[in-house]
Every structure is written in structure tokens, then in C-alpha cells.
Amino acid sequence: xxxxxxxxxxxVMAPIDEVFARIIDIDGYDDWLTGTQSxxxxxxxxxxxxxxxxxxxxxxxxxxxxxxxIAELEAPTLVVFHWWQRSAAGRxxxxxxxxxxxxxxxxxxxxxxxxxxxxxxGIWLLGAPVLRRIAVKERTITVDALQASFARGARxx
Numbered sequence: 137x138x139x140x141x142x143x144x145x146x147x148v149m150a151p152i153d154e155v156f157a158r159i160i161d162i163d164g165y166d167d168w169l170t171g172t173q174s175x176x177x178x179x180x181x182x183x184x185x186x187x188x189x190x191x192x193x194x195x196x197x198x199x200x201x202x203x204x205x206i207a208e209l210e211a212p213t214l215v216v217f218h219w220w221q222r223s224a225a226g227r228x229x230x231x232x233x234x235x236x237x238x239x240x241x242x243x244x245x246x247x248x249x250x251x252x253x254x255x256x257x258g259i260w261l262l263g264a265p266v267l268r269r270i271a272v273k274e275r276t277i278t279v280d281a282l283q284a285s286f287a288r289g290a291r292x293x
Contacts, residue, residue: 139253139255146250146283148245149286152238152246156238159282173277179193189208202221204219215236217234218233219234231255234250
């Protein structure tokens with residue numbers, strides 16, 4: 137089965153460097169996702185240092201805890217996260233690669249193209265249509281919250 141893939145786009149009213157800084161500030165997600173309907177309860181960086189390829193994090197969600205890492209990073213235009221969820225037997229059940237592709241647009245504006253890629257494994261393949269709906273909803277909440285965070289002046293990271 138092919139991976140589940142989709143793309144969302146938003147215009148964020150902030151310079152590209154500020155948008156990029158907010159996206160890679162893993163601990164800062166709690167600030168701008170609070171009060172949304174996101175599944176994310178808390179996220180935190182689990183490795184030391186500035187965000188870079190290989191930086192690790194853990195997402196605590198209403199569906200469980202999922203570790204992850206930064207898979208690609210090209211400041212200030214690209215960041216690709218990779219997360220995974222394991223079954224009780226320790227097998228990979230689902231993997232995700234949410235990515236942000238940024239480009240400047242006009243004065244102090246940034247186009248954010250968010251690409252979602254999700255790969256279910258094993259029995260989870262049967263739930264692909266439902267997983268797609270959940271993923272699109274969750275990622276839409278995230279990019280909408282990112283966009284809104286600049287409108288209300290949330291922490292810049």
C-alpha cells in the first residue's frame with residue numbers, strides 16, 4: 137500500500153526566520169497549540185542542544201506516547217520530522233513524516249506548505265482511510281494554530 141500523503145498551505149503574517157524558529161522550537165509547541173482540539177497533550181525535546189538533524193523529541197498524545205526526531209533541516213526553508221508508534225509487541229505500527237516547506241511572500245509574510253506523510257504497518261493498514269481523516273484533521277489544527285499564533289503574538293521561540 138502506498139503511504140497516506142496530503143498537503144496543506146497557509147499564509148503566515150510573519151517573516152520566514154520567525155516562522156522557521158517557531159516550527160523548530162519543539163518545547164514551544166505547547167505554547168501555541170494550547171486551547172486547540174489537537175491530540176497533542178505535550179511535546180518536549182529529549183536531546184540536548186539546538187534543533188538539528190537527529191534531535192529527538194517525544195509527543196505525548198491522547199493516543200499514547202510517540203518518540204520522534206528531526207529527519208531533515210535546511211534553515212529557514214525546510215524541516216521534516218519523523219515520529220513512530222510501536223505496537224505492544226514492539227513492532228512499528230505507524231510512522232509519520234510531517235514536513236514544513238517555507239518560502240517568503242511579500243513583506244513579512246511566509247507561505248507554509250505542510251506535507252503530511254503517514255505509513256501504517258501490519259494490521260494498521262486496514263485502518264488507512266480512517267487514519268487519513270485523523271491525520272488531515274490533526275495537521276490542519278496544527279497549521280491553523282501556527283498561523284494564528286503569529287496573529288495573537290504567541291512566543292516566538
